[in-house]
Amino acid sequence: MAGHRPAPLARSFYARPATEVARALLGKVLAHGGVSARIVETEAYLGLADEAAHAWRGRTPRTEVIFGPPGHAYVYLIYGIHDCLNVVAEPEGSPGCVLIRAAEPVTGVAAMRRRRAVDRVEDLANGPGKLTRALGITLRHNGADLTRGALTVQGTVREPDREQPFEICVSPRVGISKNVDWPLRFFIAGSRFVSNHSLGSGATLKKHAEADHFS
DNA sequence: CAATAGATCATCT
């Protein structure tokens, strides 16, 4: 019981609807080579049912990963500049995924600062492109298995203790032009580490408490 | 403060 080592989340964690996985990923820890950060903001993309999703048009060389087994990384380049990390959800063949938008640095803060020159810790990973840069995640990680290997997602931050309960806020997704008002963006209420899009006006639609037996 | 321009390339048409 005491002092169990942080273990990656099992594949069954990801084999659920993308919206469920998006919620459940909040509070979990993304780890890569000694650097880790607690996920505080996610977005669900619903595949064939969702015109805003990359997989909406079906299988292409790029979207192949999203159609594959859950628990893998889908990383793509946006605007020729930034890498964005997604987690493949849903059973194999069902192309749902979750964009990881922001995280709270936990370990390896010095390494993150080396990769991103910012003053405030809050700004290290408070956006999809900033997050991948801070954690050293690139296109090379496309297709990586998150249940084993260098890039993983694990349970809670504090070892013996359970993650403190938190509330989840819901809002429309950011930066898309289709299905603009679908409430598929999730973030931890009150977190200082969410992307800047959430501050500003009352983007919050509703909240509710969350408990999860996968921690 | 808010608004906008520019960067820059993998992927798809």
Next chain:
DNA sequence: GATGATCTATTGC
């Protein structure tokens, strides 16, 4: 040849 699930710097009120 066009298009981005973005970020930063800069300009303009």
